[in-house]
Amino acid sequence: MNITLIILLVIGLFIFMSSFFTVKQQTSVIIERFGKFHSVRHSGLQLKIPLIDRVAGRANLKIQQLDVIIETKTKDNVFVKLKVSVQFMVVKETVYDAFYKLEYAHDQITSYVFDVVRAEVPKLKLDDVFERKDDIAIAVKRELNEAMTTYGYTIINTLVTDIDPDIQVKNAMNRINAADREKTVAEFEAEASRIRIVAKAKAEAESKRLQGQGIADQRREIARGLVESVDVLNRVGINSQEASALIVVTQHYDTLQAIGADTNSNLILLPNSPQAGSDMLNNMVASFTASNMVGESMKKGSRKEKTKTQKILPIEEKEEESPETEE
Template identity: 80%
Template sequence: TKDDVFVKIKVSVQFMVIKEKVYDAFYKLDYPNDQITSYVFDVVRAEVPKMILDDVFEKKHDVAIAVKGELNEAMKNYGFDIIKTLVTDIDPDSQVKESMNRINASEREKVAAQFEGDAQRILIVERAKAEAESKRLQGQGIADQRREIARGLEDSVKVLNGVDINSQEASALIVVTQHYDTLQSVGSASNSNLILMPNSPQAGSEMLNNMVASFTASNQIGEEMKKAALKKEKEKNKE
């Protein structure tokens, strides 16, 4: 071939004797089969070296047409009509066939790897989308939960205010109640490894006292800051 590959080609030729030239077919050639074979070899050796190996496989029909055309022109003078020629087998060297198989295998592996990479990329994208949606819904759920907790606390403070308990004491009482609710939840779980400190009864009382004291102190500080601001404003007005 044109790319220096040795190849064996098998060509089948169908022919018949022309009725009007039976005499020529019988007397002009002693061995017509050998003559046809020689012409086939000559045409194949002339056509195949013009092609690379891949073209030999792809254009074997062109080789068959060239063989038929050459044979028809030559054998009609001897009383033979070439009906059809077929290239039935193309057999390259064994090492070339192994190389071609390796090339095909590499191409298929490349395509398979590409499809696998595309599938992995789609899987990662879809997983990321699902995770983002899960985070969004989780955040929305937490926000709704906190909103409902805030509404519940607001309602609790209003109820306690209705029985002459001020907002500071009500808030402290709610915190202490939640503290004991948390202790109850921890105690109801047999396999819990959560430790809540402090967790003694005195701790709840101390927590309540500390919260009331802190609220009172913060109110006093706020009042002092307001008085100081008013005093400065009066001094500026006098000036």
Template identity: 80%
Template sequence: MSYIFLPVILVIGLVILFSGIFIVRQQSAAIVERFGKFQRISNSGLHLKIPIFDNIAGRINLKVQQLDVLIETKTKDNVFVKLKISVQFQVVRSNVYDAFYKLESPSDQITSYVFDVVRAEVPKMRLDDVFERKDDIAIAVNRELNQAMQDYGYDIIKTLVTDIDPDVEVKAAMNRINAAERDKVAAEYVAEADRIKIVAKARAEAESKRLQGQGIADQRREIARGLEESVDVLNNVGINSQEASALIVVTQHYDTLQAIGEETNSNLILLPNSPQAGSDMLNNMVASFSASNQIGEAMKKQNEQQERDKKRESTTRKNKRNNKSDLEE
């Protein structure tokens, strides 16, 4: 009979022996209890425990963990917005006991604090401020969590606001506002470009007119110089100035007729076109200049007479005032 129970006893002994051996993985810790009472904390590696008496109550993850919390809250301008808060936390190696025994569910605890802080901070901000000051929200959450979770053996590594999602209608309105703002800026740039074109065109036209006027002035100056030289040449051969002027007018008249005749497609007709017309035009111009000079001289004399009359009247009034003052004295 002893030979029959020997294998059974051997198997039971081996089972008990192997049940006293356990392995703890890297970046984790095991809580060993004896009869339900805390015995020790076992770190990574191979460990022994007393079979039946000792048991592993639980294992603690020592890696950096991340918890994503989705919160819906209202801003100061009454816009509902969803925020995604990512909390990175880690169990402090020296506080594994507190992390295991003091806190039942760290994720629920962290989530509650995140809700509390976010719903206290966001309603103080407008929607645009929420986007601009998301780092302030993350700092406030991180500060509150660190103060609360240190007592439970947890260290808050980083808190991030990873997403801000307003209501669909609000996002559509914001997109329309941005599109309108961009259209406004584009219109301003187009208007400025048109203004620059108009100014440049006006400056170019002004410069063109100035150069054109300068060219006409130079042309007329050269024509006058040429006429003067022509008159001098004719005077040297015994032709007086009036005859020379008439000869030049007749010559220019025939030059003009020749230029018109060379243009086959021209519809220009010069009236009158007789040589006598040039002489009449010259006589009329001389008469006009004479009449203009006479009128100018007459107006000048009239103005001088008016000035003298005014001075005489002013002197008379002054003398009357002086005589009146003498009589009163």
């Protein structure tokens, strides 16, 4: 009798304890009564009728992610693998639809992703697939939202996380990129070389201009000094020819002195004897005298030609007037 009572107490305690259950956060529990849907219970301590109500299942309300890998062909006949990550969740208010209308949500989502991607990618070339991957993700999200809302799911986001062409295509693309970068490097190097050449040419031109200006200034000062020297010598009774000769001889000996002052110089100026200076002076005086005589004779000759021309012109005019007089 005591054993029977104990058994009944244990069974009663078990039934009483089974009337209570807990639901975790971000989870919903579906309760069925005699096999028929009764209610949805959310997080916290819940109560059900023992032997009548039962927990049919639990629905996860957290955001879930499904990675789908699809292989398809682009418009330019390149096979490419795309990895699409779909983030979705069960809507709290539509747990009934998510639990009873759709059994394998992952398979359903995967099918829609395959369908959309294989409809969108063949319209694009490989380069456009990389540039417009966001458009592909938006198209997948739009299609999934329209389909999965009916089953109590909402699509949070879709991302094209990887685009993997065939290995040969990837190698070709890498070679193209390398060649393009080498071309850019060559263009920059050529431009830098051109800039250096132009800058060097400008610097040389400026140097030549300044050098020429310096030479011109030097010669101008030399000429001014010679004029002043000739004026000074003229004041003491030395004419221009003698003064010019004296200046040349002085410069000759100054040059010899400058050459002799340099101990490392191997230059020899010929002739360099004292008699050579006297000969040079005599030759210069003679040349100046000869040039003056030639100049005077040329002046006289030009004057005679002008006189003859003046005499001939009146005679010709008279001859031209004579026929008119006879008439």
